[in-house]
Amino acid sequence: MNLQTLPGLFISHGSPMLALDPEQVGPALQRLGHNLPRPQAIVVMSAHWESNALEVNTGVRPETWHDFRGFPKELYEIRYPxxxxxxxxxxxxxxxxxxxxxxxxxxxxxxxxGVWMPLLHMYPEADIPVIEISLPMNMNADQIYKIGQTLAPLRDRQILLIGSGSITHNLKELSWNNQNNQVPEWASSFRNYVVSKLTHSNYDAILDWDSIPFLNKNHPTLEHFAPIFFAMGTGQRFSLVHSSFSMGALGMDIYRFD
Structure with a gap:
């Protein structure tokens, strides 16, 4: 079997409603799934599995968890088996x-x-093995980056590595009832800073996360930003796959690391 090297990805997985209303990012994820060589397996670090120590899911067929409240009934009927x-x-x-x-x-x-939402659009048949790893909140940015570096050789075996979070994530500032609301400057400035530093291979500026302008406004807590450190560790060449905002300030960027 001729195996091809896959990239590492950082995916902004957005609101759970993305499963029912794909907006701009759903088609972008679908294209990504079509254009990449079919993975032998997928490894995802999700913002929604915060843990004290690093954990790896060893289950044979993990259940689909609807880890949210107050959404339409049909969302809770979705399974990703x-x-x-x-x-x-x-x-x-x-x-x-x-x-x-x-x-x-x-x-x-x-x-x-954070796992099944993007994969629902990328690989809707749900027939590729998926392993979730936790986001260890006792680790600093450099240690999470090292996890990505450690697993990076799996890319050579056509295994797709994904950090699933969100480039911006301040739920209190979102316009839940207005999809076309203007993007606030603090959100676009933060996103542009991150993309600029990654484009110029200045990974240290991102690992030094607490010095990024408007950090606290975009990330009152760090769990949705931290998976980017894992994705950065998987590859040294950055490229922008997709960029958009939802509900005003919710960044939906997708980044690729080769």
């Missing part, structure tokens, strides 16, 4: 151990919407 891969999960645990990154197996964790 992709298989897991206990063998690859054990290999990931071994790779992390060899890099002195302590990680634990978790066979019972269901898949949150």
């Amino acid at each position: 992709a298989p897991g891969s206990p063998e690859l999960a054990e290999e990931i645990l071994q790779l992390l151990a060899e890099a002195q990154l302590t990680a634990h197996a978790n066979s019972t964790r269901p898949r949150d919407h």
Whole structure:
């Protein structure tokens, strides 16, 4: 079998409503799924699995978790029954151990919407093995970046690595009832700063996250930004796949790392 190298991705997974109303980013994810070589497996670090220590899902077929409230009934009926891969999960645990990154197996964790929401658009058949890894909140940006570096060799085996979060994520500032609301300057400035630094390969400026202009306004908590550190670790050549905003200030960017 001729295996091709896949990129690492940072995907802004947006509101759960993306499953029913794809807006601009849904077609962008669909194109990405069509254009990339078909993955042998997919590994996702999601903003919605915060943990004290690094964990790896070793389940055979994790349940679809609707980890949100107050949305339309049809959203809760969606399932993404992709298989897991206990063998690859054990290999990931071994790779992390060899890099002195302590990680634990978790066979019972269901898949949150940070995993199945983007994959629903990219690979709707749900027939590619998916492994979720947690976002360890006791680690700093450099350590999360190291997780990406450690797993980067999997790309050579046609395994897709994804950090799933959001380039901006301040839910209190969103215009929930107006999709065409103007993008505030603090959101566009933050997004433009990140893209500029990545374009010029200045990864250190992003890992030094607390010095990014308007950080607290865009990320009152860090969990939706932190998966970008993982994605950055997977590859050194940045490219912008998609950029848009939803509900005014919710950034829907997709970044690629080769």
